Amino acid sequence: MDAGGFWKLVDHAVSATADLEQRRVWLSGRLALLPAGEIADFAVRLDEQRRRVDTWAHWQAATLICSGLCGMDSFFYFQAWLIGQGRSVFESVATSPDALADMPAVRRLAALGPVDAWSDDDWPHWEALYRVPDAAFEAVHAGDLDDLLASRGQARAFDVSPGGEDVEMEDPTDIARRIPRLWALFGKVPR
Template structure:
């Protein structure tokens, strides 16, 4: 599966429904109609397309929006970016400050994360499991076999060990305003002592 096919599936899914849980069901169904190898290749493509978002700038953007972002939350945030669709994903991968223009992010501004509904959270952990679930449904094999089939493709992990770029402190108001003026306007940095 190439990136074009991967993104076509994601775009078809987005057109089908805005609800993330319904999207997962749709994706599972679509992938379950594919040959075993293509299901594994969907996961390989997902891993590959995420790579440009593994940057300190993107992590800073997630920190600003979420208020704090762990390793896991950052990964789930990046999966959520895929759900925005190819055009938006590619724009924000190049300039995370453009997230301030997305309706999904704008809807969160000025509200405490405690007030966000489950459907609003900019995280989509379950996307990382959908190919494995489809593989199990098609083959009847356990989840471990999906990982073995993935490893058998002998594809090197495209992601570097550490995020790309320079790490910076999103809690420094001057730095946040300079680097991400649009996001900072929505989620102002708070200096911490």
């Protein structure tokens, strides 16, 4: 499975349902129909795409949206949520973190006000996406997906390791300069 096949599955899940749990079930079911190597490829593609938004600039944007409540785990889950929005949204945000301001889900969060008013379902995270390939693999194949990946000389990274230019995570001037549209949505309102 190449990147195109990965995104075809994700985009189909996005069009099938807005509910992340239903997307997880849909993706796991579809992957379980594929050979073990294709499931492993999905896991590798997931990691490759996540790494594209593993930058300080993307972490700064996620931190602003989440009112400072975006540590390493939260950012990792935010990256999965971003992938789960589909290819066109992901590509625009991968190119420019400020494109998050165009997402209806992000604009909705800004309209909700302070994060303490958010329900658990409002938070931009999707930890369960990382379990999809494992669940599909375990449903139809003996053994462990990570063992198969290791036999192919591959491994997944389950942590953040941001790259790119350093940013000032809490400096309003730096934030407003780098992500002005997100700053307009989240930075000027007491949160």
